[in-house]
Amino acid sequence: METTSGLFFFLAPWIVFAPLVGLLINLAIGQRLGEKGIGAVAASASGFAFVTALLQLYSLSVHPEGALVKVAEWIHIGNLALDWTFRVDTLSVTMMLVVSGVGTLIHIYAIGYMHEDVRFKHDVPRYRRFFVFLNLFIAAMMILISGDSYMMLFVGWEGVGLCSFLLIGFWYDMDTLGRPSWANSNAAKKAFITNRVGDFGFLIAGFLMFWYMGSFQFDAVFAAAPEVAHAEPWVITAITIFMLVGVAGKSAQIPLYIWLPDAMAGPTPVSALIHAATMVTAGVYLVTRSWPIYGLTHDGQYIVSTIGAVTALFAATIAVGQYDIKKVLAYSTISQLGFMVAAVGMGAFVAGMFHLITHAFFKALLFLSAGSVILGMERGHHHLPHGDHHEVFDPGDMRNMGGMRKTMPVTFWVYMIGTLALAGIFPFAGFWSKDEILLDAAKVFPHVYIMLAIAAFFTAFYMGRQIWMVFFGEARHAAAEHAEESPQVMTIPLMVLAALSILGGALNLPGVHTLTHWLEHSVHLAEHEGEVAAWLQVSWGGLNPIVALISTVAALLAIYLSWLLYGRNPLKAGQPDPLKKPLGPIFTGMENKWFIDEAYWFVFVDRYVDLANFLAQKVDWDFWHEWFHNSVIARGFVGLTRFLADPVDLGVVDRVSYWLSDLVKASSESLRKLQNGFVRSYALSVLLGVVAILGYLLFK
């Protein structure tokens, strides 16, 4: 402990307590604080968490081994000892900085965004609830990333799931267009239930871990893992696979990604914070945290990596066919999460974490800018003559937009920066992180590399398509024509995030590798062993020029292609997508998400409803109510009571009592004659009795 004196490790719990205090203040007196006060409290609570994270960063730079800060005893049963301990190491602090940093910016942005959102939807009191949920999310996410055991991580894991549910269903009584409907709350339920499937996998992984390694605590599990891997190798593979189910749920991977596009029903800051920048990366964090386990199983790595790559490619193709500005970004998020999962799956933990960080920057930026665009459309729509207000208007549909670079210049520029960063154009943040993943993939799993490279091509294409459709050409709806730029409280966080999206690559530049050296203290990095093709061995300080060139050329080509299709001849109002004709059914598939939702609906939901109907109608009603209750219980009971009433009660009990009463009656009839009322006859009886007794006594 002496070595950590003068450092700030002991403050680590405030990373959770600060947002909790913020939400309690807002719960208690938020109504009196007013909108400005609520936003200020929530944002400064998150900011305080960020400052705490910065202090941890400083402490780690002095003492990179980190520290364990125990807050409370939690579960102590037999050999199991679980505490609420904060694990401060380079990995968790990296996550803390991303979550609280991006979180704080999004809090500030949300002050402006929600101010207008609650007004456009005519429900001002919801403003406070939003910030309470948002702070609760920060607290839960911090528990997740700071926990020292899988169980503590799971507490946060469930906590963020709850917050996600609450915030997706924030406008629970309407659909995304504001019409009365259960669509949004159904989206929330979809997210929650899909995540339950994933959590089931997580729990099984946890049980296996406890059964074979005897602990949930990270260090203890990791220490026991090699022995288990030697004795029972299948256990490690099973743990990684079941954990992957959890990861697939939380980080939206195949086959459980379906909830994330629907999660766009939540307000846009939520989409940015929870469903793009932080919560969905929890799965990536989990795999990174479990590096000693994943490092022990090649099969597990192969499966995780392949799932990630397939997801990346699959989601990217869907993103090409979407018209909703947020849906494109949602599928893009799934795709990018696929990149990260593929990276951490194959053991490229630093590349995965690096991409996680840069993705948090530019995807938060893109979502927030999309929110700004949507609000700009709303404002434009608000200014239209009154007759138009009653038509159903979708402010998020890119087919309604166009030419918005003139009306919303700031948003346009930051959106461009985010796009270039996501597309992986040099020198923006995404270039460096994506390139690192691609290089590692090329070395370890070539098939993953090919899929990811194609996905990167699609990424650049759909982002280019989005830019041309939203910001260039002519306005396809009067609302886009009258759109207005957002206030500074929203644009300043956008600019900060834009700066981070430009400079984020500096975290781990080739040759310097700041992040690699930083994470080395938490994650042991093994060099890939095995044959590596000669062209992959070229290294400019860790950067492979060929891989970088291929992905850059592909990205530029994709953007050029998108310009040919969408930029050169801008879409006219009502005109179908130019890809529709040449691609035909393929584009219909992309447009309709390859009908995965319908397929899931058919395979799982309908079958489940059928089963529920069968159980309700046949088993519960027909069998239990109709047959069992009526035939067995009711009839049986009537039969039993009839038996008891007729032969038993009437036949036996009554007859005995009648006989007794008759006997008493008959005997008393004859005995009453003795009571004749003549006192002298009583006296004679007494005399005779006395004589009899004396006679007996004398002559016995």
Added chain:
Amino acid sequence: MVSVNYYLALSAILFTIGALGVLIRRNALVIFMSVELMLNAANLVFVAFAREYGVFSGQIFVFFVMTVAAAEVAVGLALIVTIFRSKQSIDVDEMNSLKG
């Protein structure tokens, strides 16, 4: 000295007369007097045996019996007076309201 047998015989005669009086007579007052006769027959036996054996306990018992008899007469006469007030008669055969 007179033999105790004479006293016993006298006592038996008195007791029989008393018992017959109780059984035969209908006048409540006479029945009471017959009861007194029976009590005194018993007293005579007590006294006779006390004298025969030279102990006092018999005489003491007699005092008790006389006291109880006095108390009984007091209660009994009160009852007879009350009965007479309601029935204008002290014929025991007419007191038969409790017959079965």
